[in-house]
Amino acid sequence: AQTVTQSQPEMSVQEAETVTLSCTYDTSESDYYLFWYKQPPSRQMILVIRQEAYKQQNATENRFSVNFQKAAKSFSLKISDSQLGDAAMYFCAYRQATQGGSEKLVFGKGTKLTVNP
Amino acid sequence: EPEVTQTPSHQVTQMGQEVILRCVPISNHLYFYWYRQILGQKVEFLVSFYNNEISEKSEIFDDQFSVERPDGSNFTLKIRSTKLEDSAMYFCASSRLAGAAKNIQYFGAGTRLSVL
Numbered sequence: 001a002q003t004v005t006q007s008q009p010e011m012s013v014q015e016a017e018t019v020t021l022s023c024t025y026d027t028s029e030s031d032y033y034l035f036w037y038k039q040p041p042s043r044q045m046i047l048v049i050r051q052e053a054y055k056q057q058n059a060t061e062n063r064f065s066v067n068f069q070k071a072a073k074s075f076s077l078k079i080s081d082s083q084l085g086d087a088a089m090y091f092c093a094y095r096q097a098t099q100g101g102s103e104k105l106v107f108g109k110g111t112k113l114t115v116n117p
Numbered sequence: 118e119p120e121v122t123q124t125p126s127h128q129v130t131q132m133g134q135e136v137i138l139r140c141v142p143i144s145n146h147l148y149f150y151w152y153r154q155i156l157g158q159k160v161e162f163l164v165s166f167y168n169n170e171i172s173e174k175s176e177i178f179d180d181q182f183s184v185e186r187p188d189g190s191n192f193t194l195k196i197r198s199t200k201l202e203d204s205a206m207y208f209c210a211s212s213r214l215a216g217a218a219k220n221i222q223y224f225g226a227g228t229r230l231s232v233l
Binding site for chain 1: 150157159160172173208215
């Protein structure tokens with residue numbers, strides 16, 4: 001079974017600084033998708049960024065980028081120029097890519113990010 | 118921007134009672150999901166639903182649970198006889214596609230279920 005581990009329950013960063021959130025996963029599959037979701041307090045989870053495992057290039061979305069190390073099964077999220085609105089719980093998630101396979105997301109426990117002014 | 122809507126935001130019930138958690142998925146989505154998160158633990162998959170039937174369910178989703186799309190817009194999760202350990206945040210999600218890189222699951226804000 002696939003597992004996702006986020007080893008940092010909480011992180012903090014100064015506004016305008018850069019922070020990296022860690023995520024490791026375990027799978028025997030060669031093709032899969034990885035996601036970072038953000039959940040602000042009392043709000044829905046929204047997708048921040050996704051990575052397709054067969055793509056070597058790291059995904060980027062504006063101030064958000066990932067460091068995808070397939071051999072190490074590591075998928076960290078870097079937030080540059082942190083803003084107060086980035087404060088949230090961040091979840092790393094995995095999904096199979098097998099055609100006709102499971103669509104379920106497997107989540108880590110989350111990292112609570114605090115942004116200090 | 119379209120959103121997944123869940124009601125109520127907080128539900129309190131007595132052990133043994135039935136509860137129905139409601140979700141309105143995004144209108145052109147075809148795949149629906151329920152997840153739950155017990156306090157301090159991981160978000161866990163419960164069930165996925167497509168074409169009016171369950172497409173996948175986890176070990177957690179036992180006979181106490183059922184899902185339904187009663188009217189083409191709502192997607193409900195029913196727990197027949199709640200237990201203390203059912204206390205959790207329940208998230209509904211929907212997606213337009215499946216089996217593709219572009220299958221993005223959109224989540225609601227969740228319903229916090231408290232079983233007393």
